[in-house]
Amino acid sequence: MKRALRGGCIAVLLVWLACALGGRLLPLQPDAIDLTQVFAPPSAADWLGRDELGRSLAARVISGAGVSCGVGLAVTLVALLVGVSVGLAAALAGGLVDLLLTRLIDIFMAFPGILLAIALAGVLGPGLDNVVWALAAVSWVGFARLARAQTYAVKSRDHVLAARALGSGRAVLIGRHILPLIVAPLVVEASFVLAGAVVAEAGLSFLGLGVQAPAASWGNMIRQAMQFLLVAPHMLPGPCLALMSLVVCANVLGDGLRERWQLQGSQENKR
């Protein structure tokens, strides 16, 4: 039962990844306006129907996958790099550096949920790169906390002390003796951060702070669907289901990995 569920989730994620990578190769026209087809309901040829400009919603959902996957992966990567560096630095340096970095982490944690990202995206202005920076600024904290705690647990183990006694440099100590031991919880955290970043990107785009028209993102599609809820309710389910399927699957897989590696309490999903 669980295996089937996880297999299904992997399949869904692969489908979205394929859409993100190969969507442009398909003969789809997400931006093609057809004013004779405005608000056309779903049909056999157009199985999600058309929007307020007669654009194909199915084509737009598929092209939106590129934005979601791209932003999700970019945010996770940036946050992972920054967070792990900060966490390692804090744990290895100890003392005052550790104290200051921990306070910095506390300060970032004090901003509730997506609020800091909203403020950052709002001040930086619209645009995909600004969305990535705004979300990375919120997401690195989880990695930093995790990397710091894990490194503290590992850094005085015998093999690390032995390597240090043998004169290994800092890079070797981190790369060969510490990182391999703390990578599992970081991967689990990454799956939750990925899911969170996809939701947050859609959220920012929904608020008009992310991807701008005419480019399609699931978030701004939901925003448009809301405006025409009374006229064309068929615009709503497509982007909603796309977003849900991607996020549910990423969360289920994160849970599965956590169970398999028997990790406790790597951060609960915060968003």
Added chain:
Amino acid sequence: MLNALLLRIGLALGVALGVATLVFLLLHLAPGDPVEAMLGESASAADRAALRTAMGLDAPLPTQWLGYVRGLLHGDLGLALGSQHPVSALILARLPQTALLAVSALVLALALALPLGLRAALRPGGGWDRVTSALAVLGMSLPSFVLGPLLMMAFAVWLGWLPVSGSDEAATLVLPALTLGLALAAPLARMVRVAVGETLREPFIVAAHARGLSGQRVLWRHALRNAALPVLTLVGMQLGALLGGAVVTEMVFGWAGIGQLVLEAIQRRDYPLVQGCVLTISLSYVAINLLTDVLYQVADPRVRAA
């Protein structure tokens, strides 16, 4: 115990100062000159100079920061750009709406999560357990801007039971509170399940059973009182997600709270107002976390002794 409390309060004050500093720096993150960004390119040089002086932007950064913090200590968040009303007054006018929404959502979430999580913990692997886990995953993956429009479509558009949006009548509260409450109930139910489940395996529960106490008494007097503490902490932590989610939910339902205010301010590039709103929401979160910490210390004799 007093020392521990003072330490907590000191730490929270430090975090609050850090939050204020970050919010202060937010203004300087705007690409280019903040004055230009706020006034637009068409503004005259005299207007720009006037705004720069009025906001104290011609002073060196540390001086500006000192002025900002000093203002905060007096409850002065500056003037909103367009209307020239004090930011604090604008926020205070909206705060009750957001508080109403957040408290209703919290009550709803507790009413759903406590019984669900409890039933799931009493019979691990049973039907309720599976329903709770499925709902928890679903709830955590359904952001308010997805759940909100879907609920709106079902209850307001199709069934016509409730108003679509607004914040005037009492009925307009139902959908936003439901949207926010369900999102909060999901992780809570899961946490209740874990906390009660772990407590039930403790030796003192076995001992209580061995002394011949009834199952109900063991559950209510021994298990739940101990499981309440981690749940309390999580409620405090999740309130942050609640406050952040409230911003988006208010936008979905046109609920005239502080979240909608911050988005309006962003659209008008009214940075002092943006700063004020973000600071207010974040500092309430810091205060709530401090409060849960203190409650924890008061409620748990083990922490008190340590």
